[in-house]
Amino acid sequence: MLRFPYRKVRFPVTHDPGPHEALAAVRDSRAALGARIRPVLVEEIALAVATGGVLAAFALPPPWGSLAMAPFAVAMSWLMVLARNRTGLMVNRAVCARARGIGLAFGLAIAGLVLVVILSSLLLDLRWPALACGLLAAVITFFGRRAWLRAIMDDLAGRPR
Amino acid sequence: MKVPQFDAVIHAPGRLQICAILSRVDEAEFATVRDLIAVSDSVMSKHLRQLEEAGYVALRKAAEAGRQRTWIRLTPSGYEAFAAHVQELTRLAALTPPRAG
Numbered sequence: 001m002l003r004f005p006y007r008k009v010r011f012p013v014t015h016d017p018g019p020h021e022a023l024a025a026v027r028d029s030r031a032a033l034g035a036r037i038r039p040v041l042v043e044e045i046a047l048a049v050a051t052g053g054v055l056a057a058f059a060l061p062p063p064w065g066s067l068a069m070a071p072f073a074v075a076m077s078w079l080m081v082l083a084r085n086r087t088g089l090m091v092n093r094a095v096c097a098r099a100r101g102i103g104l105a106f107g108l109a110i111a112g113l114v115l116v117v118i119l120s121s122l123l124l125d126l127r128w129p130a131l132a133c134g135l136l137a138a139v140i141t142f143f144g145r146r147a148w149l150r151a152i153m154d155d156l157a158g159r160p161r
Numbered sequence: 162m163k164v165p166q167f168d169a170v171i172h173a174p175g176r177l178q179i180c181a182i183l184s185r186v187d188e189a190e191f192a193t194v195r196d197l198i199a200v201s202d203s204v205m206s207k208h209l210r211q212l213e214e215a216g217y218v219a220l221r222k223a224a225e226a227g228r229q230r231t232w233i234r235l236t237p238s239g240y241e242a243f244a245a246h247v248q249e250l251t252r253l254a255a256l257t258p259p260r261a262g
Contacts, residue, residue: 019253022177026247029181032197085225088193089186090232156185 034156037087039149043079048142050075055113056134058121065121096155099148106144113137165249168242170215175200175208180243183218183235191231209233217242 017025053072057065084090113133120129171180178198183189195205212218217239221232235243 017172017174017177019250019257022172022250023247023254025174025178026181026250029178029197030185033182033185036193036197081225085230088190090188091186 030156033089034153037089037091037149037153037156039146040083040086043083043086044142044145047076047079047145048138050079051110051141052134052136052138054134055117055137056131058117058130059127059134061127091152096151099151099155102144102148102151106140106148109140109144110137113140164245165252166242166245167249168246170211170217171243171246173208173211175204176212177246179205179208179212179233180217180235180239180246183233184240184243186234188221188232188234191233194233212239215239215242 050072054069054076057069057072059065060068113136117130117133120126171177175198179194182194182197191205191209195202198205200208209218209220213220216236219234219236221234223230223232
């Protein structure tokens with residue numbers, strides 16, 4: 001007889017479920033999903049460093065800045081793919097107002113930093129703002145992404161904010 | 162505001178859980194959903210085939226790192242049907258007491 005080790009029944013709904021049972025199964029499924037997207041510290045740190053590196057690379061004079069930026073940009077993409085393959089989930093859609101707000105604030109903050117870096121390095125020929133913005137972007141990415149994931153996990157688990 | 166509507170395709174155990182998971186993500190991998198709802202590959206495939214025939218899910222196969230992965234997502238009509246079904250369940254739950262045990 002074949003045995004499958006992962007076939008532990010978590011939601012033992014095998015008959016026609018009543019409305020209460022069905023709604024409980026929906027809640028339980030979402031809660032299990034929330035546990036699945038738990039952030040991994042090493043990945044979060046690496047992503048923050050890669051994001052900060054993209055901006056900090058502008059501190060180098062051309063063409064070295066563009067050359068230094070490329071590996072950080074590749075690392076960012078690779079880390080996103082790694083996280084997607086690890087969890088088996090794509091959760092770009094912000095599922096709740098809190099996650100949407102965090103995502104919007106994060107996007108605006110990074111866009112603002114990119115603008116400062118472009119203006120300072122290309123127009124004013126200042127190099128140090130790129131380093132400062134890179135550091136700031138790394139910190140914002142680390143805490144922003146964790147807060148965004150936490151908001152989604154709380155929403156899926158039905159926890160109050 | 163969706164009109165509450167019972168959907169027999171979605172209501173079946175397994176398919177309800179699949180829709181509950183897919184309704185909160187852009188895409189989910191076959192193996193992830195299978196593990197989350199704790200069913201075998203064949204049962205999962207059967208549920209997905211029925212949901213796909215109803216037009217509620219779309220499957221995408223992608224070869225990544227030498228491995229074939231199947232990604233599943235709810236279609237817009239799947240979202241609507243699931244939302245309407247949950248609303249109907251909520252309405253029915255308000256009318257009926259929970260089963261004992």
